[in-house]
Amino acid sequence: MAAVITGFSRTAQRGGILKRGYSPDIFTFTSLINGLFMEGKISDAVGLLNKIIQLGGASAARRSREHEWKALCKDGKTNVASGLLNLMIQRGEEPDSFTYNTLLNGYCLENKIDDARELFAIMEAKGHKRDVVCYNVLINGYCKCQKLEEAMRLFKQMICEEYKPTIITLNTMLMGLFQVGKVEVARGLFSKMKVYEVTPDSTTCNILLDGFFKNNCLAQAMDLFYNLERSGFVLDIETYSCVLDGLCKAGKLDSATELFERSRKSLVPTTVTYNIMIHGFCKTGKMEGAYNLFMEMEEKEPRSEISPFIFELG
Known part of the structure; x- marks a missing residue:
């Protein structure tokens, strides 16, 4: 039924659906209203929502409205959503x-x-x-x-x-x-x-570490990282990847390599982690180290995505 309604929603035959005595469910109503929105017929869409309410489907109308409202705002159609808001207010809602x-x-x-x-x-x-x-x-x-x-x-x-x-x-x-x-x-x-x-959660820590590194506050970043380790804060691979990236970009490849080896004793490196280290090796001209890590990554995660420019840096 919903599939048929979707077809009707792109035509002028919507009105006959309710007149023929059908009892659409929430998915049917959503398809109808979506069709009206697609054609820019906002007033008609609001009218249909009000019709649902008159028929005793206030709950369905609310869910349908929320679904369409969210879709409009996510799809960059706030001008349409704004028009709908104004119509709602004009109707006393x-x-x-x-x-x-x-x-x-x-x-x-x-x-x-x-x-x-x-x-x-x-x-x-x-x-x-x-x-x-x-x-x-x-x-x-x-x-x-x-x-x-x-x-x-x-x-x-x-x-x-x-x-x-x-x-x-x-x-x-x-x-x-x-x-x-x-x-x-x-x-x-x-x-x-x-x-x-x-x-603070892990996201907070990652924001702080990334922020310190990007603002050239290497010492502050590492002090924070070591304090987190000593305090027993559970560090995930994303946190380690953030620190590795900061160290590599600061030219501290030896420190990054040491931390990388230490981290994978308890955590599994992701493709992002490998890419950071491979990039670091390439940036310093250590192509053998980069190649070895690449082969290791391929062995563990076949067809892994690697930044296409990485090996060009060598």
Whole structure:
């Protein structure tokens, strides 16, 4: 049935489906509404959703709307989603947190940070309670656009409004700060994680290590790494790969090789790990070492993907 409806959704025969007495399920409704969206008939799509509600299918309508809303915002069609939001408001409907947050995230994905900020302000003006997810989305948007002053201002506003930052909030802020070279500010924020009652996770550690390396703070990166090892923090292969990459790019191939050998006593190197080390050997002209690692990788993971330019570096 759903397959037939999908065909109808691309034609002018949608109206007859309900008139003929069929009882579509959520998948059928989704196909119909998707067809209307594809043709840009937003008003008709909203009308169908309201029809579902009138027929007693409010739950199905909500799920269908959430599905289509998420798809629109992920597919770069926030202009369509925005039009749908306006129609909902005109019809007297009050958008929920999911609706606002999804559109907010869509704007940020498209780097429409001004539109995101405007929507954020609209939520406040309408008395809609903004949650931590909402703040996290907009903070991430500012960080992606490297507008760290705005991100920090929003972070402080979040704290003032007594919202407790999550690990996602802090990881996002740390990554953004390192991207614009604000190493000391990032260190200060990291030191306050206990104050915010947030426990660093492996992602936090990787962000810190990567940030230190990329900002030429080799000593700080290695101090952190050794402290993590001594504290008994469980380090995964991604963390080791991050450190290996930093060491190789800093020209510390011997240290990287020693760490690589030590790491694989308890962890299995990934293709990424091998590529980092192979690149490091090639960069220093040690082609035999690069070739040996390549053959080892091929033996363990046949047809592994290796960066095509690596051997050209030798």
